[in-house]
Structure formats: structure tokens, C-alpha cells
Amino acid sequence: MTTTSAAADGNLFIVAAPSGAGKSSLIRALLERHNDGSMQVSVSCTTRAPRPGEIDGEHYHFLDVATFQRKIEANEFYEWAKVFDNYYGTSRKVIEDTLKRGIDVFLDIDWQGARQVREAYPQAQSIFIMPPSLAVLEQRLRSRGQDSDDVIRGRMAKAQAEMSHYHEFDYLLVNDDFNETLTNFEHIVLARRHRMALQQSRHATKLKDLLANDG
Numbered sequence: 001m002t003t004t005s006a007a008a009d010g011n012l013f014i015v016a017a018p019s020g021a022g023k024s025s026l027i028r029a030l031l032e033r034h035n036d037g038s039m040q041v042s043v044s045c046t047t048r049a050p051r052p053g054e055i056d057g058e059h060y061h062f063l064d065v066a067t068f069q070r071k072i073e074a075n076e077f078y079e080w081a082k083v084f085d086n087y088y089g090t091s092r093k094v095i096e097d098t099l100k101r102g103i104d105v106f107l108d109i110d111w112q113g114a115r116q117v118r119e120a121y122p123q124a125q126s127i128f129i130m131p132p133s134l135a136v137l138e139q140r141l142r143s144r145g146q147d148s149d150d151v152i153r154g155r156m157a158k159a160q161a162e163m164s165h166y167h168e169f170d171y172l173l174v175n176d177d178f179n180e181t182l183t184n185f186e187h188i189v190l191a192r193r194h195r196m197a198l199q200q201s202r203h204a205t206k207l208k209d210l211l212a213n214d215g
């Protein structure tokens with residue numbers, strides 16, 4: 001008789017930060033380092049207008065408010081929140097299907113969404129990214145060159161409220177030197193993968209021993 005152990009689900013990582021602290025850049029860089037298909041970033045839905053260069057389906061799924069609200073009613077979101085006066089949400093089906101295929105998923109979301117995901121999926125690992133200072137945060141938003149002065153002012157006004165939730169997260173990284181932060185981020189992700197792989201192999205060994213001793 002042959003025994004097969006179920007393939008392990010992928011790991012779910014929540015990454016939050018005040019706007020401009022660098023979470024999207026860190027996730028993108030990590031995915032470039034591990035471009036073997038074992039990791040994916042979730043493409044959120046939003047009612048925010050696309051920025052120049054943003055592509056529908058690649059950076060976000062851009063929806064109108066009525067469509068977004070219909071999806072809320074139909075329970076299609078794993079989590080959703082209103083952030084900076086726009087709706088943002090994560091598709092339930094895509095996340096569940098991707099994790100089932102054994103692929104690690106990164107959610108680039110705010111603290112409200114992080115709370116909802118933790119409740120739905122307590123084994124998710126959560127990482128909060130802090131900027132070195134508010135002055136640096138503002139400088140990053142400005143040098144990104146994608147938001148108007150008004151939008152930047154609005155995001156800076158909400159930065160401290162977002163940062164006040166850092167203690168709800170499993171890990172805290174201060175993104176000063178980018179490469180150093182990326183390496184620390186990578187260590188968190190790889191340590192989680194190794195822990196889960198070890199658990200899975202212990203589980204498989206136990207099952208084998210149990211069957212060997214049976215009868």
C-alpha cells in the first residue's frame with residue numbers, strides 16, 4: 001500500500017505600513033529574488049483612480065463603487081476596507097485557490113484589512129513596515145512622484161493612525177536601508193517556510209510510523 005500525504009498549503013503573509021513606507025517595493029523585490037512561481041502578491045480591487053502607468057489587472061483591478069459594493073454584498077472579499085476615501089479589497093477566491101496550490105501569498109493591505117485576515121486565518125504571518133521618520137516618509141511619497149500635494153497631505157495626516165497599530169503584527173521592520181530591510185523581510189518569510197516544511201515532514205513521519213506499527 002502506498003501512503004500519500006496532502007500537499008501543504010502556501011503561507012499567507014500580511015504586509016502593512018503607512019503609505020510610502022516601502023511595502024510594495026519590498027514585496028516586489030522579494031518576488032524578483034524568488035521568481036520560481038512559489039510566491040505571489042495578491043492583486044487587490046480598488047475604486048481609486050489608476051495612477052499614470054498602472055495597468056488594470058496587474059497593479060489593481062480598478063472597479064467603480066457600485067461594482068465594489070455588489071462584491072461586498074456577495075461576500076466575494078476576503079477582507080475589504082475604506083482607505084483614504086476609496087474602497088480596497090482582496091478577492092476571497094483567488095487567495096483560497098492560490099494557497100491551496102501551495103503558493104505563498106503576500107497581501108499589501110492596511111491595518112483594518114490585516115485585522116480581518118488575522119481573524120479569518122490566524123496562521124497568517126503579519127509584518128509591519130515603519131519608515132525611519134515622518135520626514136523620510138513624506139520625502140518618499142514626494143519622490144515617488146505619483147500623488148498630488150493634496151493626496152500626499154491626506155496620506156501624511158493618516159500615517160500616525162496607521163502606525164499606531166504596529167503592535168498587532170508579528171514582526172516590525174524599520175525600512176531605512178532598503179537592502180538590509182529586504183534581507184530581514186526575506187529571513188522572516190524563509191523561516192516560516194522552513195518551519196512549516198518541518199512540521200509537514202514530522203507529520204508524514206508520524207503517519208508512516210503509525211502505519212508501520214499497525215497490526
Ligand SMILES: Nc1ncnc2c1ncn2[C@@H]1O[C@H](COP(=O)(O)OP(=O)(O)OP(=O)(O)O)[C@@H](O)[C@H]1O
Binds near residue numbers: 021141178
Ligand atoms: N528603504 C528605502 N529607501 C529609499 N527609498 C525607498 C525605500 N523603500 C522604498 N522607497 C521608495 O519610496 C517610495 C514609496 O515606496 P512604495 O511605493 O513601495 O511604498 P508603499 O508603502 O507600498 O506605499 P502605498 O501604500 O502608497 O502603496 C518609492 O518611490 C520607493 O522606491
Ligand SMILES: Nc1nc2c(ncn2[C@@H]2O[C@H](COP(=O)(O)O)[C@@H](O)[C@H]2O)c(=O)[nH]1
Binds near residue numbers: 089
Ligand atoms: N484593506 C486593504 N487595503 C489595501 C488593499 N490594497 C491596498 N491597500 C492599502 O491601501 C493603501 C493605499 O494604496 P495605494 O495603492 O492607493 O497607494 C495602502 O496602505 C495599501 O496597503 C486591500 O486589498 N485591502
